[in-house]
Amino acid sequence: MNLISAKVGPFRSINAAQDVDIDRDVTVLVGMNEAGKTVFLKALHKAQDALGREKFNPTDDYPRKDYTSYMRRHAEKPETAVALTYQLDQEEIDEINTDLNTAIKPGFTFSISYLYNNSKTISINVDEAPVIAALASTSGLSSDAVAAIKKALTLRDALDQLNGIDRNDADDAFLADLKAQVEKSDWANVVQYEVWGHLSSKLPKFLYFSDYDLLPGKLNLKDLATRVANAKADSNNASKQIQPKHQAVLALLRMADVDIGDFSGSTGYEELKAKVEAVSISLTDQVLEFWKQNEDLEVEVDIRPDATDEAPFNDGPNLYLRIKNRRHRGVTTPFDQRSRGFIWFFSFLVWFDSVQQQLDPSGAAKHNQLVLLLDEPGLALHALAQADFLRYIDALAEDHQVIYTTHSPFMVHSDRLHQVRVVEDKATIGTVISDNLSGSDARTIFPLQAALGWNLAQNLFIAKRNLLVEGPSELAYLQAASALVEASGGKGLPEDVTIVPVGGLNNVATFVSLLGANGLDLAVLHDYSGKPEQKLDGLIQQKLLAKKSVFNASQFRDPASIGQDSVPSDIEDLFNPVLYLGYFNKVYAKALNGTPILESDLPAGDRIVYRIERALETKKINVRPSGGFNHYAVAAAFSTSPPEQLDSDTLARFNALFEAIGSAL
Template structure:
C-alpha cells in the first residue's frame, strides 16, 4: 500500500488545507527554519501512528488565530484535519480481488479523512453491478430468480429482492450468506465496506522520529520502573529518553520486572549486548566516518552518583573506540552518531512491536531533520541509508541541508514556505518559490558539480545546468526501457558555457581524468576548441556537438533540439502558462532547425514578453521538465539521446 497524497489543514501553522503529492519511495520537504516542515510530518503522524497513541487535539492543533471561532462549531461540526489517499499495490489488489470477487485494477485509490473528533470518513468507490452479475452467473440461480433480481444495483438491494422470492435450497444457502454480509456492514455498499476492511488491515502506519528521541548515556532502573508503572495513568511520566531505553529493552526481550531483579546480571547483560552488537553491525553498513567504534551496554550501581542514579542499578551506554582502546559515555559522542544509533533502536523496536503478527506490514517513516549533526560527506552516506529504507518503507523527511538532497531527484522535493497572512504553504513549483527556500537545491547542484571536479574519473562536460537535468532524466528513462543510458560511472559537469569549458578541461586534465565534451553548435567551428585539439589538450573524438544527434546534421542546434518539438513545447507551455496568452503549437512556429531560436522569433512577432531582455529563461523549462518528467516519450527523442549516450560511454570507457 502506497500513500500517494496528503491534504492537511487547517492544522497549527497551516491555515488553509495544503495538498501534497507523495513520492512512492522518498519525499523531501525543503524549507527554512519555522516554515512548517515539522508541522506537516506531525500532522500525518497523528492520523495513523504505528503505536496508536496520537490524536488530534483542538487546543493543541487547530490554528490559534481561528481557534475562538472554531470552538463555537466544533462539537456539532468538527472540521476535517487531514485526508490521506492510498493506492494499493498489485499484491494488495490480488488479495482483495480473490477474496471479494472484485476486479480492481492497478491505479485504484481511496481516501481516509480524519476530523478533529478523531473520527474517520472513508471515500472509496466500487461498482457492485459487475460483482452481482458474476454472482448470478456462477452461483446456480434459476432463470426465474435471475429475471426477478436483474434490476438490483447493489448487494443490499439484491438481498431485499431475494427476501420476497420462493428460493430453492441452493438459492437459500446463497441468500443466507449474502444476508450475513449485509448485516455485518452498516454501509449501503457492502462490497465497499468489505474491501475497505481488507485494505485497512494492510494500511501502512507512520513512525515519526526527531532529535528529541535520542538515547541517553545512562538511566536509573528503579526510576524507569516507577515511571513505567505510573505512565498507565499519566503518560507524561515517560519522556523521550525513557521511551528510547524501553525500546532498547523491548528489542532485547527484557521486561522492566526482569531488569529490576537483583540477580541474573550476566543473563540480562548478554541479552542487551546481543541487540547492541546487532545494531552496531547495522550502523556500520552506512556509517563511514569512523569504523573503529562499537556500542557497549553495562548494568551496575553507583551510590556516589547524584539522584536518582545513586539508588540501585543504572543502565549505561558507552562507545568503545578500538583504535584508541577507550570507552566514553554514549551521550558524550558526536551528535550525529547518537542520532543515527538512536534511530536504529527506535525503528527496530517499533517494527518489533508493530510487525509481531505481520512481518510484511510496511511503515511510513517520518524523519524530522535527519542527520543534521552529521558532516557533509556523512549526510551523503545517510542518503544511501534512506534509499535502503525506502526499499520496504516510504520515507518522508525534512531538511534544509543541500547535502541531504539528490541533485538528480528534484521531482521528490516539496517546497515548504511560511507566507505572510497565509501560513504554511507546500508546493512542487520550484520556479515560484522564495529564493531563500530553494537555496539548498541550488547548493545541491553546486555540491554535485564541486565533488565531480575532484572525485569522478570520467567527466562529461556540458555547457549548463539545463543539460545536466535533461541528460540525467533521459538516461533514467532509457534505462527503465532496457535501452542504453549514460554509464553510472560517468559524471555530468555543467561548466557555465562553452567559453569556460577550456578552463575545466585544464583543471580536470591536470588530475589525469577522462573527459568528453558536448556543446551547442552555431554552424561553424570554434577557435578555442580548435586550439585545444591542436595543442593536444583533448582528443578530437572526445568533443561532440548537439547537431550530431539531430536530424539536421551540421546545422545550428542546441540540446533542446534532441527532443521532438511537441515534447519541448509541452514543457515550455507548462513553464510559462501564466504569461502566455495561449499555448504555442508546433505549427505556430516559424521554420528553422533550432527550436529555441524559432520560439524566440515567435515571441517577438507576437509581442510576447517573458523577460525584460527578450527571449525566455531556458533553465525554467528544464527545471519544469526535471520536476515532472514525462511518463511517456516518443521513440525519436529516445533514439537521439541513446546515440549520444552510446558515444559518450565509448569515449569514456
C-alpha cells in the same frame, strides 16, 4: 499500498489546506527554520500514529487565529485536519478481486479524512455490479432467484428482490447468507465496506523520529520499571510516564529480549549484560555499514547500581551506555557526550529496529506497515556523513516510504528534485507546501541551489587529470589552439585533461586544496607578472603541487627557450600580435568606427593586452564605459571562429605547452 497524497490543514501554521503529492519512495521537505516542515510531519503522525498515542486536539492543533470561531462549530461540525489518499499495487488489487469477486481496475485509490474530533470518514468507490453478477451465477439457485438477483443494482437491492419471490431450499440458504453479509455493514454499498475491511488491516501507519528520541547516557532501571507499571495501569496517561528517553531504552531492552522485570528477578547480571551487549554490537555493526567518519567506534553497555549517585540513580541498577574509541587506545566516554551525529544514527537504528515490532509502553502489539517521518535527520552529521545517510534512507525506502525534512544541501539528491517539496511561511497565508521550485523564495530553495552547485562541481571535476587556469579566456584559447595544433599534425591537449577556470590566481590555492584532497592529478597554467608567485611557491613547498606541474605563459613565449621564465606574459602573448589584433578589431569594429588598431599603434611593452589598452587610452577611444576592453569577448570570437591555421611560431609555442602539460600529468 502507497501513500500518494496528503491534504493537511487547517493545522497549526497551515491555515489553508495544502494538498501535497507524496513520492512512492522518498519525499523531501525543504524550507527555512519555522517554515512549517515539522508541522506537516506532526499532522501525518497524529492522523495515523503507529504507536496509537497521538490524538488531534483543537486547542493545540487548530490555527490559533481562527480557534475561537472554530470551537463554536466543533462539536456539531468538526473539520478535517488531514486527508490521506492511498493507491493499491496490482497484487493487492488481484487479491481483493479474487476474494470478493470485484473488478477493481489498476491504479485504484481511496482516501481517509481524519477529523478534529478524532473520527474519520472513508472515501472509497467500488462497483457492486461484478459482485452481483457473480452471485447470480451461484449454482443451485432457481431461475426466479437468478432473475431477481440480475435485476438488482446493489446487494441490498438483491436482498429485497429475493424476499419478493417464491424460493426453494437452495434459494433460502442463499438468502440467509446474503442477509448475514448485508447486515454486517450499515454502509449503503456493502461491497465497499468489505473492501475497506480488507484494506484497513493493511493501512500503512506513521512513525515519527526526531532528536527528542535519542538514547540517554544512563537510566535508572527501577524508575523505568515503575513508569512502565504506571503506564499499564493508566494507558490514557502513558505518555506522561514514558518519555522519549525511556521509550528509547525500552526499545533497546526489547531488542535484547530483556524484560524490565528481569532486573528485579532471578536473572543473573552476566546474562542480562550479555544480551544487551550482543544487541549493541549488532547495532554498532549496522551503523558502521553506513557510518564512514570513524570506523573505530563501538558502543559498550554496563548495568550496575551506584548508591553514591543522585536520585533516582542511587536506587537500584542503572543502565550505562558508553562509546569506546579504539583509535584512542580504547578510551570510553558517556554515550550522550560523544559525537551528536553518531548518537543520532545509533539511536535511530534502535528506535527503528524496535518499533517495527510496534510495542507501546503497556506492551500491546501494533502495526508493521510503516511510513517513516524523519525530522531533520542527520543534522549533526558531517557533509560526507550526510551523503552516507542518504544511502541509508534509500535502503529504508526499499521497504518503507520515507518523508523527511531538511535544510542541508547534502541531504538532497540533486538528480531527484521531483521528490522535493518546498515549504514556505508566507505572510497572512501561513505555511505553503509546493513542488513548484521556480516560484519559491530564493532563501527557501537555497539548499537546492547548493546541492545543484555541488553536483555541478563534482561533474566538472570528474576527470582524473585537471589543468587549472585563471579564467574562461584561457579555456577558450586552449581548446581552440589544441584543435588547430592537431589539425596541423601536432599533438594537442590530451583528451582526458579537463580545463578548469578557477576565477583568478588567488583562487588557485583553494582549488588545489579541495581537488587534491579527492586524489586528482593537477597542473596549473597562469599568467606571469615577471616575478615568482608566492602562493604557488607555498603550494609547492607544502607538497600540494609538484613544481613540474606549474607552468606560466612566459615559459612558452620563445620557442628557443621553452621552460624558462622570461618577460611578463599572458596566454594572449603566445599568438602572433597581428592575429590577435585582427580579432580585437573585429569584436570592437563598431566602437573603433572604421579605424582599426594596428601593431604600429601599440606602445612598447611585453603584454599585448596592456599595450592595446594603453593605445585606446592614447587615442581616447572607449570600447566600454569602464575603460580597457573585455578580454573574454576576444577569446570567445577566437574560439567560435578560429583561423584556418596558425603560423609556425605559434604552433611551436602551443605544441610545446601541450606536450609539457601532458608530460606533467
